[in-house]
């Protein structure tokens with residue numbers, strides 16, 4: 273995959289030695305810019321915009337998120353708890369399957385609980401009825417698989433052959449919607465407006481009959497709304513049109529778009545040597561700190577990479593032979609202690625870190641590129657590693 277990083281932005285002038293290494297540095301001003309764009313889309317589209325916590329759950333910014341967006345969406349019990357502890361507004365929870373032991377709390381915490389199949393709704397009908405009898409109020413949703421592929425990479429395509437995500441729209445019958453308040457779909461990954469338009473054009477004729485009896489439609493995430501080339505006017509018009517035509521409330525739940533180009537991961541070179549090519553070991557681990565580099569895979573953009581010079585293969589301090597970040601040019605051989613940074617690491621990196629090999633977790637810092645204020649929000653230590661083991 274290609275990195276979608278738009279460039280260094282204000283990070284071009286951030287002094288990397290101001291934070292411990294490794295550290296995520298999130299630019300609050302960039303987050304605010306993204307949030308303002310998303311709020312504007314919500315207003316244009318008369319739609320509700322939720323932050324997908326799975327992408328970016330830096331809860332020290334929860335109040336700021338709450339000032340701009342309508343709420344958050346969670347992937348299960350723990351994100352739902354995080355949502356209620358720190359975030360405000362609407363909470364929508366979707367999981368590919370629920371456990372009986374967790375569902376009552378999820379029903380209590382959430383405003384809408386979205387199921388992956390009608391069978392799960394039927395299986396848990398008693399728990400749903402019990403929660404309502406106890407005074408809990410929540411909507412029930414069903415995730416549909418629109419069976420229309422637009423994502424560029426199969427691994428990130430919820431409509432791939434044999435997908436487990438969402439109930440295939442071709443199987444939908446009126447009886448599946450008994451007790452259902454809304455429909456959900458999520459079929460995009462880092463995409464512009466046109467793929468959404470095509471998905472909707474293929475899906476709308478199949479579900480317009482069903483929509484008349486429903487309260488809402490949630491168009492999921494994967495909308496790269498805050499990217500410079502995104503057609504935000506088009507999205508606003510589509511969302512408004514859907515709401516007006518079908519008399520329903522419309523939601524989107526982007527994650528990445530909230531934190532796009534809003535954070536870097538700072539690290540340092542620990543050692544260099546030659547083995548067929550110049551190698552540098554860094555305190556940033558692909559597998560522990562930026563697992564999507566290996567999983568996607570993709571090559572993250574490096575801040576200030578030289579146009580000419582010597583190319584080093586950068587890799588992490590873990591034992592994994594494949595703990596390689598990529599090959600990067602330096603104007604001159606980097607010395608141990610040289611600071612480096614990778615762009616666009618605020619989303620899907622901070623939420624995915626591990627302590628494999630006892631590799632320390634990056635600190636988390638909040639910088640405001642407009643005021644230059646810097647706050648070290650969180651540092652991790654040995655107990656954070658120890659206490660996840662037994």
Ligand SMILES: Cc1ncc(COP(=O)(O)O)c(C=O)c1O
Nearest residue numbers: 324327458493494495526527528
């Ligand atoms: C159901 C659902 N909603 C929202 C999102 C957020 O997507 P993104 O961060 O790409 O906007 C995802 C991402 O996988 C998802 O699975």
